Amino acid sequence: MATNDGAKTLSENGAKTLSEKVWDRHVVQSSDGEPDLLYIDLHLVHEVTSPQAFDGLRLSHRTVRKPNLTVATEDHNVPTTDIDQPIADPISAKQVDTLRANCDEFGVKLYSMGDINQGIVHVIGPELGMTQPGMTVVCGDSHTSTHGAFGALAFGIGTSEVEHVLATQTLPQPHQETMAITITGELPEGSTAKDVVLAVLKQVDTGGGIGAIAEFRGPVIEALSMEGRMTVCNMSIEFGAKAGLIAPDATTFEYLKGRPNAPTGADWDAAVADWSTLVTDEGATFDREVVIDGSTIVPYMTWGTNPGQVEAISGSVPNPADFADAGARDAAERALDYMGLSAGTPFRDVKVDTVFIGSCTNSRIEDLRAAAAVAKGRKVKDGMRTLVVPGSGLVKAQAEEEGLHEIFKEAGFDWREPGCSMCLAMNPDKLVVGERSASTSNRNFEGRQGRGGRTHLVSPAVAAATAIAGTFATPADLD
Amino acid sequence: MEPVAIVQGTAVPLDRSDVDTDQIIPSDWLKRVERTGFEKGLFSEWRDGEDFVLNDEAYAGATILLGGPNFGTGSSREHAVWAIQQYGFAAVISSRFGPIFKNNATKNGLVPCEVDASVAEKLMAAVQADPSLEITIDVERATLEAPAIDLEASFDLSESIRTRLLGGLDDIALTLQNADAIDTFEASRPSYMA
């Protein structure tokens, strides 16, 4: 069975979807039976997936073709306390030092620990105005899909591809199917962008997007802020999609206007005119379609060890025996065993040890505002460990200007320095064996937040409410 | 990368769905700046368990990793491919791969055999029953054969990836043959995009 990389299904009437438009603008070279060679407008780099790529360049005597389209930051390994001290873990320190040396040698701009522009790679791209509609954005990181919120075609790549982009500013890419995920109606009060994407995961599961580029659309998506849209696109990879994107609109332009790398003056007007054409044409068709009624979306959490294992917080631990599919039943059994949960227990009775508010899913200013609104005037449950980790130096500064850090501190939350932190536990912020967390991040895999740790994915508002209640709770439960 | 045309040998049955790359190689191992030495990290959280299938003597020396559905989902870490390869596997079989993992595999000459679910299930049962079952994967023909159980199946492999695997070709060198096209494209980009 041979598939043709060049094969592509266009709607018969010539109408194109948003992702097809962005794709087509970047084709450098196209030939039958070969993947298209796509030009890359923005390449984001971090310390974990780049050292072997820079090594490869050196070995083959190549240079970085476009240093000005390449930006690096330190995020995965950095500590979130005492950042004026050298990194204590020698292996982490070496990785960060290697990035610094590589950026220096190859002329790549780097935002280092302590710089106000440093932060999680997917937070800084947008906030510095580097991520723009219609761009192709790549990074050696699966959550690159975050940038799709701007109508960019943004996807994660492996280290070999990082090297490829560094050397050529292009990437060969086979065509993908298109997928429309439409959220109709209106979100009920108390439901957030995180709940929207958890609802998608609940419906399409971890494999439902494999082989596709997903476009999120419909009134619920249009009503979301840029922060909310980023939260939704961020988790596209969790249902297997290559990328997730949203058509740029007035909300997008307003967010971008005046940011450091955004076009200015006449360029701005030209850019906005152009960006406004980046919508799915009337009559364009998608290979897959999913429709979710937004009014049914409630606060959700994951209960298992993959992000498709989602239930409403008002519900209870599912019974594996109720799963019709043998594979899903097996996976549920193994998950409950790992998570230390028994079927039928109401989630609101499950005790939580640690609350983590952060990660490229939910560490932006709006996320911190949502959590602070819940924390305000309340106290964290005795014995609860909490970490509030802003996504970047700029988010931290903004939050402090608004006094959010004081609200958190007064309530008993631990206010930290920016980075990936407990999202993947490459720095000292880790769960210990058996410790249970309510986390605003994107992955609940076994050991993701530390060996033997038990992760439940939730929204920032739910995380804050849970920190106060001590068991899973929504803000409404606190009244 | 080394050319690969045929992978022949026995398989280890890893009978779980949704084995993500965090499981294949936990994040502690991602701090290394080298490209080698990842075999010890392969499934390191599970390897302590005596009954973990990789510790089963019956499967020692296997060159094929037989996974459940949704194998290699999650993080983009290419370290997952390096770990599998450096441990001694030359091919991975699953009914569905995480796309970044699958792509990373092809960049390193690890053959990803994406087969129909029925084929994967049949193989899983057969390899669990008989660890010595011989499997042959032919990259040129994109086929997988296990004569002892009368199985012959094809798997999905695009023409361009097949050529790269068979020739051990360096993608960057191939792309740089189009350097003129890249120059031309670059000249046409809007100035405000730098």
Ligand code: SF4
């Ligand atoms: S915050 Fe988590 S998911 Fe996001 S880039 Fe960092 S480690 Fe990856």
